[in-house]
Amino acid sequence: MGLLIEGQWHDQWYDTGAGGRFKRENAQRRNWITADGSAGPSGESGFAAEAGRYHLYVSLACPWAHRTLILRSLKGLEPLIDVSVVSWLMRENGWTFDREHGSSGDALDDFAFLHQRYTQDDPDYTGRVTVPLLWDKQQQRIVSNESAEIIRMFNSAFDGVTGNRLDFYPEHLRNEIDALNERIYPAVNNGVYRAGFATTQEAYEEAFDEVFDELTVLETRLGQSRYLAGEYLTEADWRLFTTLVRFDAVYHGHFKCNLRRIADYPNLSNWLRELYQWPGVAATVDMWHIQHHYYASHQTINPTGIVPKGPALDFDAPHDRERLPGKGVYRHT
Numbered sequence: 470m471g472l473l474i475e476g477q478w479h480d481q482w483y484d485t486g487a488g489g490r491f492k493r494e495n496a497q498r499r500n501w502i503t504a505d506g507s508a509g510p511s512g513e514s515g516f517a518a519e520a521g522r523y524h525l526y527v528s529l530a531c532p533w534a535h536r537t538l539i540l541r542s543l544k545g546l547e548p549l550i551d552v553s554v555v556s557w558l559m560r561e562n563g564w565t566f567d568r569e570h571g572s573s574g575d576a577l578d579d580f581a582f583l584h585q586r587y588t589q590d591d592p593d594y595t596g597r598v599t600v601p602l603l604w605d606k607q608q609q610r611i612v613s614n615e616s617a618e619i620i621r622m623f624n625s626a627f628d629g630v631t632g633n634r635l636d637f638y639p640e641h642l643r644n645e646i647d648a649l650n651e652r653i654y655p656a657v658n659n660g661v662y663r664a665g666f667a668t669t670q671e672a673y674e675e676a677f678d679e680v681f682d683e684l685t686v687l688e689t690r691l692g693q694s695r696y697l698a699g700e701y702l703t704e705a706d707w708r709l710f711t712t713l714v715r716f717d718a719v720y721h722g723h724f725k726c727n728l729r730r731i732a733d734y735p736n737l738s739n740w741l742r743e744l745y746q747w748p749g750v751a752a753t754v755d756m757w758h759i760q761h762h763y764y765a766s767h768q769t770i771n772p773t774g775i776v777p778k779g780p781a782l783d784f785d786a787p788h789d790r791e792r793l794p795g796k797g798v799y800r801h802t
């Protein structure tokens with residue numbers, strides 16, 4: 470675990486400051502792929518949607534990278550955007566490449582370390598070396614290392630190429646989806662990390678309470694609504710999914726978010742199974758990478774590196790969500 474400072478790699482754990490609070494660094498590359506290469510909401514123009522031009526770097530353990538793999542699958546982008554999967558283990562060199570346990574190696578240059586890709590973009594790069602990372606093979610530059618924006622690009626930029634009309638961020642639901650994301654990101658997606666990486670009791674308990682307060686709100690909501698934003702399955706669901714699918718296996722034990730398991734919430738656990746069983750999704754979930762990555766990589770939290778054998782999880786078990794009205798994914802015209 471470390472970061473680049475003026476292009477040099479430094480092995481360094483997170484600095485949680487005096488209060489012991491983990492603060493996630495903001496992503497630094499914020500360009501957008503668009504249908505015609507015009508500029509997106511941030512960054513520069515020049516990234517037009519073209520088959521075969523972009524490459525996605527992911528970890529199968531990482532919930533932020535997982536979002537991008539799900540949207541890539543559901544939007545029919547697998548033949549257009551190829552992927553490299555980093556090693557499950559992240560230690561003193563940060564994300565590295567190998568070809569074990571389903572990792573791919575660096576498919577482009579056979580680099581040993583992901584930080585080499587960051588310094589190829591900028592030899593003086595300063596910052597954390599994170600996944601997901603979307604790379605432009607043509608310009609040899611990073612498009613984006615912000616998953617929230619990569620999934621938005623995947624949702625629409627390539628529609629003219631693929632003909633895929635599924636819309637996970639439909640116009641009429643945007644306010645609702647944005648409001649959900651604004652609560653769920655700090656309290657749940659990042660909340661479990663804030664609990665797990667806290668270095669004071671107070672910071673841990675603060676994050677812990679936020680996680681479970683929000684899960685209670687979401688449990689109630691999903692008792693009345695098939696999906697988070699209503700009858701349509703949207704981006705907001707997939708963003709929550711990647712955290713909850715890891716929860717009982719990792720966040721409950723490793724990050725000490727153990728008031729309850731997701732299995733103890735009837736609506737959240739049934740909703741989780743429906744999403745897991747959505748065509749194309751189960752293949753993006755690798756519980757081996759997920760469990761081994763967290764327990765073996767975070768040596769400050771789990772110095773022995775022992776990976777628990779349980780819990781037994783069965784996301785293929787039947788769910789009861791048909792009891793609520795649902796329309797599946799919205800299709801734009």
Ligand SMILES: N[C@@H](CCC(=O)N[C@@H](CS)C(=O)NCC(=O)O)C(=O)O
Nearest residue numbers: 496531532533597599600614615616
């Ligand atoms: N804002 C980024 C966050 C990505 C992120 O923090 N990824 C983690 C893996 S789950 C990472 O690569 N961490 C390495 C580090 O912080 O050094 C996004 O959502 O894309």
